[in-house]
């Protein structure tokens with residue numbers, strides 16, 4: 001079996017460190033105990049080669065021999081097919097994971113990513129559109145709070161759906177958007193105290209510290 005390769009940016013500013021989406025891949029591979037390397041692509045001056053692998057000029061993408069795959073959700077599904085610990089094999093468990101994976105990407109992040117862009121930009125102007133976005137996020141969080149107050153993980157056991165959902169909620173929490181949502185916060189705490197997450201997080205932070213050192217040398 002060839003070694004998986006994660007490609008991420010060679011450098012990013014301080015703000016997204018610990019949240020760059022290669023963390024989802026690192027985390028899944030650590031959970032699965034699958035060996036991998038991390039390579040980098042320029043953050044500045046993105047070239048055609050980058051766009052040929054990730055058409056939006058983003059990261060991450062995964063290489064597995066002659067296969068390259070982009071979109072963190074698609075990559076996690078790809079990895080889950082190659083491990084027994086990221087998604088159950090039986091039909092019902094598998095379906096539960098897939099529906100929650102899409103819910104994280106398409107029902108929760110659909111609201112929380114635009115909201116976090118406002119928060120990153122420190123734009124708090126109360127336009128009608130912003131008020132709509134805030135109530136969209138609040139509604140999604142209210143429903144997640146109800147779900148997570150009744151279970152530890154989205155499907156029966158920890159899975160790739162939890163990697164994406166907890167990562168999406170972690171970003172909201174970073175901007176204090178989870179006040180009053182104790183079940184969501186406890187869920188993030190459960191997920192982010194897993195040894196695989198702690199390793200992935202530490203490795204990403206160190207990767208960018210090394211990039212700073214190289215830049216400043």
Ligand SMILES: N[C@@H](CCC(=O)N[C@@H](CS)C(=O)NCC(=O)O)C(=O)O
Nearest residue numbers: 019020021057058059060071072073
């Ligand atoms: N839907 C993509 C989003 C990837 C994404 O947002 N990547 C960020 C890094 S965390 C990025 O490349 N940002 C730079 C840009 O958008 O130009 C995925 O989940 O893989």
